[in-house]
Amino acid sequence: MSTPTRLFDRALIEARRRRARRIGPATFLLDRVAEDFADRLATVLRRFERAVDLGTPTQAVRAALAGNDGIGTMIAVGRAFDGGDPAPLRIVADLEALPFGAGSLDLVVSAFALQTVDDLPGALIQLRRALKPDGLFLAALLGGDTLTELRESFAAAESELTGGVSPRVAPFADLRDMGALLQRAGFALPVTDVDRVVVRYSSPLALMADLRRMGATNPLIERRRVPLRRDVLARLVEVYAERFGDPDGKVRASFDIVWLSGWAPHESQQQPLRPGSAKARLADALGTREISAGEKPDGG
Secondary structure, three states: OOOOOOOEOHHHHHHHHHHHHHHOOOOHHHHHHHHHHHHHHHOOOOOEEEEEEEOOOOOHHHHHHOOOOOEEEEEEEEOOOOOOOOOOOEEEOOOOOOOOOOOOEEEEEEEOOHHHOOOHHHHHHHHHHHEEEEEEEEEEEEEOOOOHHHHHHHHHHHHHHHOOOOOOOOOOOOHHHHHHHHHHOOOEEEEEEEEEEEEEEOOHHHHHHHHHHHOOOOOEOOOOOOOOOHHHHHHHHHHHHHHHEOOOOOEEEEEEEEEEEEEOOOOOOOOOOOOOOOOOOHHHHHOOOOOOOOOOOOOO
């Protein structure tokens, strides 16, 4: 079995999250997602006895779900935990090597963790196996065109002043790819959707400061290990303002929150009809005449 290519520096991700907590975290995206988790699960009329919060950087999702009577025991799983995290049940584990047996969980939720997993297909397969039949997986991760403005401005400034482009913004998964990965992992009734959040900042520097307070600056192993040149930074600010500025002088930054959901297969779930099992003809429903494959339409 081939080893997946490593893209993300896991130790650096945890170090930057600790720094974000020290300097005062920017949590507006995570707070939005936590509220959405509560709304989405409130519509599911069933009980989940054993649930896992997988890799969410803070306790925000667990706090939002605390009032849901349909959720029993909630276990927090992550690579590291803040000393002030009050979760009574915590497991330190690699998100790509889950410590759960097959069919041991009823619910898995995850916010802003899976976008920095090297082997996402493998992680999804493990999650599906860990769920009991008719167990639910629900996750939110940054994807799509997140920070496309910053990526484009970095590329333009570097190519103009240095003659090349270095990886400054992590790659994000495409929404259509996510749906295919859920199916590949064996989830039933897979659903993907995206919530685009456009945030306006006084300048690109204010955006970059917010990314530090999110613990979301460049986590790539192949990142450049030298400080960003001042002339490149100055040109980036100019390009960003030119291309993505508003008349009032503020600039826009896009964050695509990709939502994934899927169920572990169960016989009670809605199944597709077998070919040829339809009870009525489409032609009858449309009020038209059925034409066989070898027959030409009238006037043809």
